[in-house]
Amino acid sequence: MRHAEEVTFGGSGLDRAAELRGDIPALAALMQAPETRTILLWRGKVLMLQDGSGLCRLPLDHPVLAEARGEPLFLGREDSGAIFSHDISGWEPEGEAPGEGGFLDSTEQAHPACPGAHFVELRALLTQLTPRDAELGATARALFGWHQSHGFCARCGTKSDVFMAGWQRICPSCGAHHFPRTDPVVIMLITRGNACLLGRSPGWPEGMFSCLAGFVEPGETLEAAVRREVVEEAGIKVGAVRYLASQPWPFPASLMIGCHGAAESDEIEIDPNEIETARWVSREELAAAFDGSNPGLQPARRGSIANFLLRNWLADRLD
Template sequence: MRHAEEVTFGGSGLDRAAELRGDIPAMAALMQAPETRTLALWRGKLLISDDAACRLPLDHPVLAEARGTPLFLGREESGAAIFAHDLSGWEPGDGQAEPGGFTDTSEQHHPACAEDEVFVELRALLTRLAPRDAELAATARGLFSWHATHGFCARCGAESDVTQAGWQRVCRSCGASHFPRTDPVVIMLITRGNSCLLGRSHGWPEGMYSCLAGFVEPGETLEAAVRREVHEESGVRVGPVRYLASQPWPFPASLMIGCHGLAESDEIEIDPVEIETARWVSREELVTAFAGEHPGLHPARRGSIAHFLLRNWLADRLD
């Protein structure tokens, strides 16, 4: 698919400079360089100003709240290093609590930051961030989420230490190395003639539908995963399958692998444990839904790969 990397969190050409991660003197020099900058995240939220990620100098006072090891994300085009700090230990004042729910629209302001600098949920920024900011933020959030849940060795249970500038953990006891986890998930644009198959999960906002999706199992190809997941969730059988595009999805650690499958049946029989409902939607209905004029159908949120796949299908741009 020629437009694959236009998807949110798609490749922005970031130089991840992996060769520097294990070079302790080089990392120390970068941490001292005046041009080095860092992103600040609080409980997965990104510090932004005017819809751009704040790039803070390493002596910024808000970083006194940081906990754990800063992550090395890479180098900008200028050659300046970019890191990420986790400020999740900070407790905001009254009126700044997270409301929860499907989408967190709250914003938090730290007193050490400028008035226009606030922490915002990354999913609310999907269509607002520039590609480079989006890739940096997704990388940082995914890494911090992994560290938060992998502090102990999966082999022996002993505590592990952060190494490789945040890209590895090593067990103190048995020496086992552990690397950031990414879970492969197929997400499917399933079509049959002039219609596509959409479903909705339990707890989604009223009327919201999206492409079916599911985790790839061990020993399974992407094509087989597409056919299995669609049949398990909807009862629809799928024939030819092809890859279209992928999207890092750091909520907490998935790689969404977008595929196009051609349905060989159209009768729907859902698994009520997996999804709430599924339906065939015509191109005409989907156009109306994208325009916000359909009374009972709202497509996947903008910035998601599902929205990207559906919009490109409507525009005949799946080549």
């Protein structure tokens, strides 16, 4: 698609400055530079300005950073200076109720050292973030999530050390190098004539439907993954498949690979272990769902790649 990177978390042109990740003197100089800023995370949530103007960028001498656990991550450079990220997940908000379970945690937390800002779940901000803030937030969340779950060497079990400004871990025992993990997931806009195939998973909000999706398996092409997942989940055979767009999805570490597939059958037979139900939805039904006149059908949330693909299909903009 010619406008593929318009999707949320699409490329913002951030200079990731990978050549500086192993340059300790250069990184030290950046951390002393007055224009350098950091974005703050707490248990996967990002610190946002309460006036709605975007991510809260803090100077590196801000007192709240004394609570940071582990080392800061180097995210890259903006025109205004270098950008790092710190994590203060060890902070316990006073009198804080536990976060909501289910589909989305909509609670917000305010740290007393950061007036005018609050921690917000990134998925609640999909339609509010600028492309740059979205890329920074997604990158920081994915990296911190990887460090949290990959602290030990997968080869020998020894606790590994952080290297390359947070972009590698190295085992001090066997010397193995470990890199941030990204799991490829195909998400499919499957069409047949004037209709598209949508499904829903248990636990989703009532009436919500989205494109089918699934992880790519080892030794499998994207096209094969699309055909396999659609057959497994809905019993529909798919012919021609083409790539459309991608979206980083750091919940915790996926890359959503949007594809268009042409269905060669239309009789749905779901696997209840995979999805709750599936249905064919006409263009007219989907358009009514998007404009609010079809309350029985809720399409995927705006900001998700599924919503992006469906809207562009309605507008005949899949080229």
